[in-house]
Amino acid sequence: MKATNAAQPPAGQAGLATMRAAFAALAGICYPAMLLFRGNMRVRQRRAWAGYLWLVLPGVAITIAFSLLRHGSLFVVGPMALPYPLFALSGVFLWQCFTDGLTGPLQALNRERYFLSVNAAPHGAILLAGVLESLLALGVRMALLLAAMLAFQVAASSFWLLIPFAALIIFLFGLGCGMLVAPVGQFYDDVGALIGIASGFGLFLVPAIYPIPATSLLAWNPLVAVVDAAHAWMVGAPAPQLPVLAVALAVALLPLGWLAVTLARPHIAARAG
Amino acid sequence: MTPGPLLELCAVSKYFCRDPRQAQRYGLVDLARACNPLARQRTGPRRGEFPSVDGISFSIGPGEAVAIMGPNGAGKTTLLRLIAGLIRADMGYVRVMGRVNSVIELGQGLNPQLTGRENAELGLSYRGVARAGVRDIIPAIAAFAELDDAFDSPVGTYSTGMRMRLAFAIAVSAPCDLLLLDEVLAVGDLRFQRKCMARIQRFIDEGGSLILISHQIVQMLSVCERGIVIDHGKMVFDGDIHLAGDYLLTLLGDSPSPTAPDGTDADDITMVDMRIVPVDDGPLRTGGRLDVELEFVANTTVELICGVAIWSQDLSVCITGAIEPAPTPVLPGRHVRRCRFAQLPLMTGNYAVRCSILDPKTMHPFAMLGYNDPPKRLEIKGDINNLSVIKKSIRQLIECDYNWDIRCGDSAPVVAANYGDDQEAPAHVG
CATH class of the missing domain: 3.40.50.300 (P-loop containing nucleotide triphosphate hydrolases)
Structure with a gap:
């Protein structure tokens, strides 16, 4: 008989076996995640009249607000290659992709915390369903951005094809960070509150509302290169600096984050369930 | 291997x-x-x-x-x-x-x-x-x-x-x-x-x-x-x-709490009534005879076991029970089962009677009466005297038939026989 559920192996082998099991568990989560994603979409459809509009309304509202401020000279930003509303809309949408990734894991795991403490359902499926919802939101935002670019008569370019990748990189970077902090966040609500503050405040640490000069300290933020690259691609220009650091961090943080939430699950179930 | x-x-x-x-x-x-x-x-x-x-x-x-x-x-x-x-x-x-x-x-x-x-x-x-x-x-x-x-x-x-x-x-x-x-x-x-x-x-x-x-x-x-x-x-x-x-x-430390599965009568059996019928004339007294009749309707052909239990009034203790010794098949229709307690040893007071009809395979109830609804009340009458009050105060529930062998030196034993609160006169034997 094959050991398909060696719940807890003998001492000494526990750590390595658990780490191996954490990555092996990824194989079985796709089907339940798809079902959960579909279910969540149906629930959203049944409960919200505006449906998918809620994915873009906040970003559009922020863009309109800052465009009006700029128009009334209450907020000064120098000349730029993109029309300002497009600059702000793309920046806000990219930032929202990051916050979706950052807040998603903690919200999903906290929502299902008790369920996961009494049920052996794969937590990865719950996370992956959340990821799929965020990717759907990302797609909707990209579609709206495309429509806005066409409306503002920005010259079409093959660089436009790279813009969704910028959104994806920024989302995966946020997701890695989100999974890494989610275990601590499940023990302490302070983490969730801090993430909430960071999600609002962080918008001003990336070139979303205003450009960030290369000499600024904020330019060290790995997300700045991604947003700058996306802005350059929108006007058909190559990225001033490839977002290599953000990609590297995303690649490193994702498996670490997954390992963290998986190793944390029994401890959360025992104490915070 | x-x-x-x-x-x-x-x-x-x-x-x-x-x-x-x-x-x-x-x-x-x-x-x-x-x-x-x-x-x-x-x-x-x-x-x-x-x-x-x-x-x-x-x-x-x-x-x-x-x-x-x-x-x-x-x-x-x-x-x-x-x-x-x-x-x-x-x-x-x-x-x-x-x-x-x-x-x-x-x-x-x-x-x-x-x-x-x-x-x-x-x-x-x-x-x-x-x-x-x-x-x-x-x-x-x-x-x-x-x-x-x-x-x-x-x-x-x-x-x-x-x-x-x-x-x-x-x-x-x-x-x-x-x-x-x-x-x-x-x-x-x-x-x-x-x-x-x-x-x-x-x-x-x-x-x-x-x-x-x-x-x-x-x-x-x-x-x-x-x-x-x-x-x-x-x-x-x-x-x-x-x-x-x-x-x-x-x-x-004591008997289990009188819990029963939540639910109502199952489809197979419908409990109609449970009747408490003293056999002898007059009020039921300690040591008296009692019949408990169960009336139920079988909605299908099924094997079952009937059981009757007498509980203390506060339902904290099951004093005695009577379960049919073997399962019996019943055909669809109305049925009556009678259980006779030939010598009920209950002390004077009030008691509760519950009954259930069980599936012999799992001993899980088909139907019950007195568990999720009020049980039937059973009253045992008796004289009230010092002894009966003392027995009640110490929550004595039953009284068995007993003999005292009383000797005084080399004299013949004097046996005091008693049953319930209706004392019989001590009798000399031998």
């Missing part, structure tokens, strides 16, 4: 801390330890921790059905969560060689916005059933849960009973080698409960292993052959289910 155990627990301990802040700190420390692949296991509790499970070792082979019993707070559910892999042992290890399906809290995870079918698909996928398997199992779930057209309606529109039926059907439908059930067999009405028991029995007959936690001893006796008793986190008994049940009752 002899197959090894399906489940093996070796000196498993789990500690909890009641101080929430300290528990959070310990949680973070344990998480940090889990991230270190070279970390050794702990050697004991930390400050403020108490053992919920304390050094428990046992193994279960394929096809075994084991009941885990114990008082409230003994650590039964923690043990089940350890076996299910939901939480990790602080000391010792749990090894499961096969697929485990745990049902610890029924209904958790049902989304009220989704239909029964959607919830069933999701629930099965959570239990590791692949897409093709889900398609095969869904019709069986729909049939078992008896939801008919409601299966495709949102679960939020279901009654509590319908939700529980759906949850149970989903939970036990996923194929597994070891099924863990924690207090989940009291689902729906009595007929559905018997159906659940039959489903579990079929799972065992097909070679599955079961660990059952229940506070209803009858359920455990009818399904399991082995019982493990846990008290304060320690395993205090492991052996035959009947001995385990007896051990538990001794441990609890």
